[in-house]
Amino acid sequence: MTPNDMNGSVALITGGTGGIGLETARGLARRGASVILVGLDPARGLRAARDIRDSAGHDRVHAVSADVTRLDGLRRLAGEVGERHDRLDVLVNNVGVNLPDRELTADGVEKMFAAHVLTPFTLTHLLLPLLRRAPAARVVNLTGGIPGGPIDRTDLQGERRYLGWTFSHYNHTKTMTMAMTHRLAGRLRGTGVTANVVYPGHGHTPMNRSTPIRAFPIAYRPIAPLVLKVVAPLFLSDLTRSARSSVYAATSAELEGVSGAYVDDRCRRKPLPASALDPGNQEAVWELCVRLSAPVLRAAGEPPSA
Ligand SMILES: NC(=O)c1ccc[n+]([C@@H]2O[C@H](COP(=O)([O-])OP(=O)(O)OC[C@H]3O[C@@H](n4cnc5c(N)ncnc54)[C@H](OP(=O)(O)O)[C@@H]3O)[C@@H](O)[C@H]2O)c1
Known part of the structure; x- marks a missing residue:
């Protein structure tokens, strides 16, 4: 696949109706891909699809509403995509959240672990039959924050440690995204499907606009308001830059x-950090994903092994 040559390809972007995901979707649609935008709000989805159709010059763009932090949302989404498409060339697992307080999803999973690790893992496996039908499918997972710190295998869902002086569970889960993606890439070897992880850089997006200062590690809080309220709107509003690495x-x-x-x-x-490459860390993250996704992946006939 070469740039500007995605005609006939199908791409799905979670969080494709706003922020960095919207610009990623626009970039892929402009190269000729049929694009599926996934977001929460159906009205925002319709607006985003119309906006991308106008700028891409074709109408192979549609939006699907699904909460991708929920396993039943992922199952419905994969079902809908399978009904409309017989292959998938690109899956961008873009949705991210940054929450000041520990929250659980409807499945009882810590929400940032769900969004950044379990969701990319589960959605990729649910869509594997379609990905395998593309000639050379690509999975793109997004990291963020300041990843690369240690992975606490005994506290993957931030029960004991959620926010600290320099630590945040956001960064913790984004390092786990790297570990999970590296293990996934190994598991996919020989299938024709590749999986890589990208860092988008900062962008002035809905997520950043709504993140309260207390969601950041204490050491970062003194400069966070300046970055979010002044630097970001002034210098980081061009989200095509933030979407570059995903595209x-x-x-x-x-x-x-x-x-x-x-x-x-x-x-x-760039090299992955040592903590993401650590086989013990990868195994711990992978095993938790296998266990938590089992209800939907077994039903879909795509159960990955531990
Ligand atoms: N922004 C940055 O500075 C930055 C820096 C480094 C890394 N990142 C990473 O880059 C990725 C994109 O970041 P962003 O700032 O563009 O995020 P964002 O502003 O939150 O993205 C908004 C998009 O995500 C959708 N969305 C949010 N929660 C969802 C859910 N549960 N299910 C389905 N869709 C959902 C929104 O849909 P609705 O509009 O319908 O709610 C919208 O389409 C994230 O993984 C983030 O961690 C961002």
Whole structure:
């Protein structure tokens, strides 16, 4: 797949109706891909689809409303996609959340672990039959914050430690996204499907606009208001920049056949941090994902092994 040559391809972007996901979807649609935008609010979805159709110059863009932090939402979403499409070339697991207080999803899973780790894991497995039907499908998972710190295998869902002086469970879960993606890439070897993780860089998005200061580690709080209220609106409003690394990972000829890699916000390949490459950490994260996703993946006939 080369840039500007996605005609005939199908791409799905979670969180594709707003923020960085919307610009990622626009970038892929402009290259000719049929695009599925996933968001929560149906009206925002319709508006985003219309907006992208206008700028892409074709009408193969539609929005689906689903809460991707819920397993039943993922199951319904995968079912709907399977009814409309017989293959999927690109899956961008873009949805992220940054919550000041620990919250659980309807499935009883800590919400940031769900959004950043369990959702990409589960949705990729639910959509594997469609991904395998594409000639060279690509899964793109998003990291963020300041990933690369330690992974606490005994506290993957932030029960004991959620926010601290320099630690945040947001960063913790984004490091786990890297660990899970690297393990996923290994598991997908030989299937023709690749999986990579990208860092988008900062963007002035709905998530950032609504994140309360107390969601950040204490050391970062003194400068957080300045960054969010002044720097971000002034310098980070061009979200095409923030979408660059996702579009690159989904389309670049340089990444043909590359899997398990980490791409930064300037589209440069960088080594994954040691904590994400640690086999014990990968195993702990993978096993938890296998266990938590079992109800939907077993029913779908796509159960991954531990
Ligand atoms: N923004 C940054 O500075 C930054 C920096 C580094 C990394 N990142 C990462 O980049 C990714 C995108 O960030 P962003 O700032 O663009 O996020 P965002 O502003 O929250 O993205 C908004 C989009 O996500 C959708 N969404 C939110 N929760 C959802 C859910 N539970 N189910 C389905 N859709 C949902 C929204 O749909 P509705 O409009 O319908 O609610 C909308 O389409 C995230 O993974 C984030 O962690 C962001």
